[in-house]
Amino acid sequence: MPDTPPVILGDEPGSFPHGVLAERHPAIIRQVRDAFPYDPERQYALDALLDSCVKGVIEPLPDTAHDRERWTAWGLDTHTGRSWFDVPWLWSESYFYRRLLDAVGYFTPGPWQGIDPFRPAKLAELDAPETDAELAALDDLETRPAAERATALLHGSLWGNRADLGFRLSAEGPATTDGTPALVADDSDALWPLLTGTGTLCLIADNAGRELVPDLLLVDHVLTRRLAGRAVLYVKPYPYYVSDATPADVIDALRRLRAAPGAAADCGRRLWDALADGRLALRAHPFAAAPLPFEELPADLRAEFAAATLTVVKGDLNYRRLVGDRRWPPTTPFTGLTAHFPGPVAALRTLKSDVVCGLDAQTEAELTAAEGQRWRTSGTHALIQVRT
Numbered sequence: 001m002p003d004t005p006p007v008i009l010g011d012e013p014g015s016f017p018h019g020v021l022a023e024r025h026p027a028i029i030r031q032v033r034d035a036f037p038y039d040p041e042r043q044y045a046l047d048a049l050l051d052s053c054v055k056g057v058i059e060p061l062p063d064t065a066h067d068r069e070r071w072t073a074w075g076l077d078t079h080t081g082r083s084w085f086d087v088p089w090l091w092s093e094s095y096f097y098r099r100l101l102d103a104v105g106y107f108t109p110g111p112w113q114g115i116d117p118f119r120p121a122k123l124a125e126l127d128a129p130e131t132d133a134e135l136a137a138l139d140d141l142e143t144r145p146a147a148e149r150a151t152a153l154l155h156g157s158l159w160g161n162r163a164d165l166g167f168r169l170s171a172e173g174p175a176t177t178d179g180t181p182a183l184v185a186d187d188s189d190a191l192w193p194l195l196t197g198t199g200t201l202c203l204i205a206d207n208a209g210r211e212l213v214p215d216l217l218l219v220d221h222v223l224t225r226r227l228a229g230r231a232v233l234y235v236k237p238y239p240y241y242v243s244d245a246t247p248a249d250v251i252d253a254l255r256r257l258r259a260a261p262g263a264a265a266d267c268g269r270r271l272w273d274a275l276a277d278g279r280l281a282l283r284a285h286p287f288a289a290a291p292l293p294f295e296e297l298p299a300d301l302r303a304e305f306a307a308a309t310l311t312v313v314k315g316d317l318n319y320r321r322l323v324g325d326r327r328w329p330p331t332t333p334f335t336g337l338t339a340h341f342p343g344p345v346a347a348l349r350t351l352k353s354d355v356v357c358g359l360d361a362q363t364e365a366e367l368t369a370a371e372g373q374r375w376r377t378s379g380t381h382a383l384i385q386v387r388t
Ligand SMILES: O=P(O)(O)OC[C@@]1(O)O[C@H](CO)[C@@H](O)[C@@H]1O
Pocket: 020, 093, 161, 164, 166, 167, 206, 207, 241, 314, 315, 316, 317, 318, 320, 350, 352, 353
């Protein structure tokens, strides 16, 4: 393996990570401020966070924060007093969302406790007419051969990852058709044989709404076709990266499915029953919102993934955590970078940040010739990578 490149920071003006810290985070604060009639105290706290993100340094959590000790273990003391731009990008992003929740009173006893600042955007997406169209397509899918249905559901879950509300705040426009492959790596032939009928499928979810719905449809397919005996859906314990799924979002998505006509409602009912009888479990582990790579999985999660038949890791951020948030040469083997993961693992991800591995040299050359480096971050390409 080549030398390990350094962890990505946000300190290079003009780079994608710098843009996220300098532009996307302030835009998210403004969006949240507009979404609720926050009282003056919350508005002041949001203004202070905006100021800190742009000009300030990382400040500690309040002494009373329930998770102060956890964040200390995750590196808070080391980073306190440093610029948001000079610490690992993954760390600053995660801590930004933690501070944002503090500013809106999410963890503080009072009227705003537990109110998801991103819920209006998530619900709008779930209620969008596009969701109706996607759900209606399920009726036709029922009549298709099993292999075709399985591929469609896998691809639905994969491309659902484009539905990321934080990404849309700064995406530069629709996909270009320049003849490059949409799928830059596709190991799906190695994925299905891992699902042998018994055992547990773990799915580390990413976004709510129009990504979570197809994730749930995929889980339903796996359970209904008895490709696994049980499934566990890993979501975030609190609102994160704008649209990341929480337990409340799972319930919203299931309600949406159950209220839809046709095959979607059947699927919603089956998943509801599966949750109720334990064949489907929800997990919202604190590590899901940790600013750390999966190489540092805590023992309980490590044991769960070790025992699973397959763990499906959804989305861009989880991919960064899986392979390490570093500018790997794109041809670095995926199998090597995920050797630390305790069991078979599949990544389903659209490309929305610089990190990528496991490409063949020709694919990388074609993408770069056609698009420069834009293919890495535009969200118009995707990959399915598997380590058995
Ligand atoms: O994980 P997701 O939802 O697929 O993408 C998250 C994302 O939009 O946020 C990060 C920048 O903040 C990037 O890694 C990525 O573009």
